[in-house]
Amino acid sequence: MSRFAWLEPRPEGLFVRPGGFFLDPLRAVARAVISHGHGDHARPGHGEAIATPETCAILEARYGREAFGRLRPLPLETPIELGEVSLWFAPAGHVLGSAQIVLEHRGTRVVWSGDYKRRADPTCAPFRLVPCDLWITEATFGLPVFRHPPAEGEIAELLRAREANPERAIVVGAYGLGKAQRLIALLRRAGYDRPIFLHGALLPLCALYERLGVRLEPLLPATTTERGRIRRELAGEIVLAPPSALADRWIRRLPDPLLAFASGWMRIKQRAKRRGVELPLVISDHADWDELLATCGEVGAEEIWITHGREEALIHVLSRRGIRARPLALSGYEEETD
Amino acid sequence: MQAFAELLERLLHAPQRTAKLALLCDYLRRTPDPDRGWALAALLGTLELPHAKPALVRALSAERSDPVLFAWSYDYVGDLAETAALLWPEPASDARAAPPRLSEAIAALAAAPKSRLPALLADLLDRLDATGRWALLKLLTGGLRVGVSVGLVREALARLGGVDPVRVEEHWHAQAPPYEALFAWLEGRAPEPAGRDALAFRPFMLAHPLDEADLPAIADTLADWAVEWKWDGIRVQLVAGPSGARLYSRSGEEIGASFPELLETARGLDPGTVLDGELVVMRGEEIGGFDELQQRLNRKRPSARILARCPVGLVLYDLLFESGEDLRPLPFAARRRRLESLLARCPSPRLRLSPLLSAHSLEELGRLRRAPPHPAIEGLVLKHKASPYRAGRVKGSWWKWKRDPFSADLVLLYAQRGHGKRSSFYSDYTFGAWREGPSGPELVPVAKAYSGYTDEELVRLDRWIRAHTIARFGPVRAVEPVLVFEIGFEGIRRSSRHKSGIALRFPRVLRIRWDKPAAEAERLAVLEALLETRARAAAA
Ligand SMILES: [Zn+2]
Numbered sequence: 001m002s003r004f005a006w007l008e009p010r011p012e013g014l015f016v017r018p019g020g021f022f023l024d025p026l027r028a029v030a031r032a033v034i035s036h037g038h039g040d041h042a043r044p045g046h047g048e049a050i051a052t053p054e055t056c057a058i059l060e061a062r063y064g065r066e067a068f069g070r071l072r073p074l075p076l077e078t079p080i081e082l083g084e085v086s087l088w089f090a091p092a093g094h095v096l097g098s099a100q101i102v103l104e105h106r107g108t109r110v111v112w113s114g115d116y117k118r119r120a121d122p123t124c125a126p127f128r129l130v131p132c133d134l135w136i137t138e139a140t141f142g143l144p145v146f147r148h149p150p151a152e153g154e155i156a157e158l159l160r161a162r163e164a165n166p167e168r169a170i171v172v173g174a175y176g177l178g179k180a181q182r183l184i185a186l187l188r189r190a191g192y193d194r195p196i197f198l199h200g201a202l203l204p205l206c207a208l209y210e211r212l213g214v215r216l217e218p219l220l221p222a223t224t225t226e227r228g229r230i231r232r233e234l235a236g237e238i239v240l241a242p243p244s245a246l247a248d249r250w251i252r253r254l255p256d257p258l259l260a261f262a263s264g265w266m267r268i269k270q271r272a273k274r275r276g277v278e279l280p281l282v283i284s285d286h287a288d289w290d291e292l293l294a295t296c297g298e299v300g301a302e303e304i305w306i307t308h309g310r311e312e313a314l315i316h317v318l319s320r321r322g323i324r325a326r327p328l329a330l331s332g333y334e335e336e337t338d
Numbered sequence: 339m340q341a342f343a344e345l346l347e348r349l350l351h352a353p354q355r356t357a358k359l360a361l362l363c364d365y366l367r368r369t370p371d372p373d374r375g376w377a378l379a380a381l382l383g384t385l386e387l388p389h390a391k392p393a394l395v396r397a398l399s400a401e402r403s404d405p406v407l408f409a410w411s412y413d414y415v416g417d418l419a420e421t422a423a424l425l426w427p428e429p430a431s432d433a434r435a436a437p438p439r440l441s442e443a444i445a446a447l448a449a450a451p452k453s454r455l456p457a458l459l460a461d462l463l464d465r466l467d468a469t470g471r472w473a474l475l476k477l478l479t480g481g482l483r484v485g486v487s488v489g490l491v492r493e494a495l496a497r498l499g500g501v502d503p504v505r506v507e508e509h510w511h512a513q514a515p516p517y518e519a520l521f522a523w524l525e526g527r528a529p530e531p532a533g534r535d536a537l538a539f540r541p542f543m544l545a546h547p548l549d550e551a552d553l554p555a556i557a558d559t560l561a562d563w564a565v566e567w568k569w570d571g572i573r574v575q576l577v578a579g580p581s582g583a584r585l586y587s588r589s590g591e592e593i594g595a596s597f598p599e600l601l602e603t604a605r606g607l608d609p610g611t612v613l614d615g616e617l618v619v620m621r622g623e624e625i626g627g628f629d630e631l632q633q634r635l636n637r638k639r640p641s642a643r644i645l646a647r648c649p650v651g652l653v654l655y656d657l658l659f660e661s662g663e664d665l666r667p668l669p670f671a672a673r674r675r676r677l678e679s680l681l682a683r684c685p686s687p688r689l690r691l692s693p694l695l696s697a698h699s700l701e702e703l704g705r706l707r708r709a710p711p712h713p714a715i716e717g718l719v720l721k722h723k724a725s726p727y728r729a730g731r732v733k734g735s736w737w738k739w740k741r742d743p744f745s746a747d748l749v750l751l752y753a754q755r756g757h758g759k760r761s762s763f764y765s766d767y768t769f770g771a772w773r774e775g776p777s778g779p780e781l782v783p784v785a786k787a788y789s790g791y792t793d794e795e796l797v798r799l800d801r802w803i804r805a806h807t808i809a810r811f812g813p814v815r816a817v818e819p820v821l822v823f824e825i826g827f828e829g830i831r832r833s834s835r836h837k838s839g840i841a842l843r844f845p846r847v848l849r850i851r852w853d854k855p856a857a858e859a860e861r862l863a864v865l866e867a868l869l870e871t872r873a874r875a876a877a878a
Contacts, residue, residue, distance in 0.1 A: 144424075145424035247761065270415065276755075
């Protein structure tokens with residue numbers, strides 16, 4: 001009998017039996033512990049959802065207060081007892097509010113990584129390494145072709161493209177929670193202080209980040225009712241939009257748009273080319289291959305489970321290093337949200 | 339190498355020609371000799387490097403990483419050079435030797451014996467970052483495919499020097515990489531290069547498309563114009579030199595190896611002769627259609643069988659040089675007389691004079707254009723009798739007046755998003771014609787078109803397509819087969835790649851028939867009959 005048999009994969013997600021709760025469940029359940037606010041980890045409809053205060057605020061903004069029976073904020077590094085399990089959150093460095101879920105039960109410590117990255121991110125608390133017996137990790141970028149370059153270099157590319165194209169609107173596709181705000185914060189760090197223009201879908205979350213203390217201003221909506229005015233105004237400006245808007249009719253309002261896209265997937269040139277991206281920016285909120293491997297070693301776990309992504313390469317390398325690793329068959333986590 | 343790699347990457351992603359041109363100009367300005375010249379040769383695929391077989395790259399990469407990881411990664415990325423570039427272990431940044439210059443890498447690779455190639459390549463890869471490694475491996479495995487043509491390079495060079503692209507072309511073909519004399523001239527550091535190879539390519543003079551509005555002026559001066567047929571072959575230049583012959587395509591590409599009978603023909607000419615003509619299938623008096631000629635295209639070494647089945651010859655338009663004398667400054671009429679006497683002196687069954695037509699009025703001219711006597715004729719060319727032979731498309735000297743294209747009413751089946759500015763519009767269309775299927779009439783695709791409509795029509799079509807989508811396959815939408823287009827095309831040919839068995843040449847939208855019911859669209863059998871008429875006419 002495995003030391004970890006108290007963790008049960010069920011159709012709803014991974015169930016922690018002695019605590020009576022699910023981790024990032026894929027369907028509505030009675031009690032859920034949620035690592036972060038991305039849609040594939042945080043579904044609406046749970047009777048009770050436990051998450052960091054920032055993630056609770058994000059869930060409320062996304063789904064409304066009434067989407068959950070009870071939203072229970074639990075600050076980072078503050079243990080609580082649920083049944084026979086002690087539970088606490090450690091920062092995951094993925095997006096604002098993101099946490100690793102740490103479970104302690106009868107002397108065994110299990111860490112659920114959620115999504116994480118090891119790089120510095122001005123919009124959220126840095127990843128904290130928690131040694132554990134079982135490490136349950138994501139593997140979104142689980143192939144050795146994925147190595148993310150420093151984000152600062154990519155931001156410099158973006159600013160160079162803007163300088164070189166004063167007649168064009170520089171439209172950056174970026175996921176609405178985390179990536180968009182990180183891009184803005186990185187631009188501010190690089191000294192860019194002009195207004196940044198936002199597609200309507202990005203406005204609420206950016207406003208929420210501001211309320212939670214992440215400085216992004218000045219921000220302006222890219223969409224107004226008067227067409228002619230926008231065309232002139234946005235030449236030479238940086239505009240952020242959700243990825244779906246890049247192929248949408250919305251983009252036609254902008255003057256000669258130069259399409260950029262910020263994602264770890266942009267590492268693959270052919271993939272960027274297929275999407276019609278003129279300026280690929282390799283900026284990811286996930287661990288790259290080297291970070292996945294390093295973290296798997298550093299946590300010192302006797303066993304590793306891999307929840308989603310490209311697990312086969314990771315398992316191959318870990319097994320050569322004598323670390324027991326296996327896929328945890330839970331379907332429903334998306335790989336594209338980076 | 340890093341600058342070249344960056345250029346390559348940006349070119350790959352740049353959607354429009356203007357953006358590519360700007361990138362090239364910027365690179366040429368910032369990059370010293372000889373690297374920029376080598377870069378141009380690499381972009382145009384004229385570098386002769388030891389061909390690194392994909393197997394070598396694969397082996398080297400698997401050796402440095404892990405064969406299993408390599409296989410999975412290659413599977414995911416789908417491109418060998420890119421996979422190997424991304425997988426190559428990154429040396430610690432302080433341990434990395436200085437990246438090689440492009441010229442250094444090319445020189446080393448060109449000089450390396452085969453046995454030394456793996457070690458040399460590994461050393462170069464160790465000194466480059468991921469984009470640099472990608473560029474180097476792309477260079478070696480061939481096929482950069484970043485959308486750079488000779489024309490684009492010529493334009494970038496012309497812009498660099500502030501000169502006419504035609505003057506660049508004149509020298510381009512006489513110079514070899516890394517083109518240092520060319521750059522020196524363009525940057526005003528040296529006089530214009532002289533000393534040309536007797537076998538060098540000379541830029542073509544091209545005819546300007548005739549607009550109806552130009553007709554009255556021509557009608558007033560009809561006696562000043564020579565009128566010829568416009569043949570549907572490929573325009574070539576045949577050069578006879580003291581030490582052999584060359585055959586050039588319109589872009590200046592040497593294509594003699596594909597047409598050995600013409601190189602043979604050139605031996606009967608005086609050295610220093612340069613002829614301009616149309617390459618067509620020629621069997622004695624008979625001229626074949628473009629269908630037949632197609633069997634000879636893109637064959638580097640034609641077999642004896644195909645040479646016997648589809649022999650080619652030239653319909654001659656012009657004489658540029660005779661025994662080394664440059665005739666290009668002479669008026670057309672004078673060059674034509676020299677061409678006629680040259681052919682009388684050195685007759686050949688492979689060389690035929692393009693006949694001069696006579697028309698005394700616009701009406702006669704129009705009749706000739708509408709009803710040419712041969713299916714391999716696509717219209718008329720009008721040449722001013724006083725015109726010197728000048729490179730490029732000179733307006734007012736030569737006109738081409740094409741026969742009306744064929745047209746057919748076809749039904750829109752699929753739409754795909756365009757590129758660049760059009761990437762949010764469904765602008766690329768596939769059209770079908772009716773045929774009798776096993777369970778009643780069905781539509782089969784016969785043509786794709788992405789031009790011929792106005793911007794307003796595109797907006798309206800885009801809206802229509804979004805509202806009438808019945809299925810989506812990635813970037814492609816299948817639409818309800820109800821909207822009819824009048825599609826113009828230049829010709830028709832058999833195609834085994836198309837389910838319908840035929841393909842239209844140069845199809846474009848003439849009109850959107852919002853009014854026409856789809857049931858009244860063209861039947862495949864009618865298009866097939868067109869193909870047969872053409873074949874019969876060609877054989878007659
Ligand atoms: Zn996430």
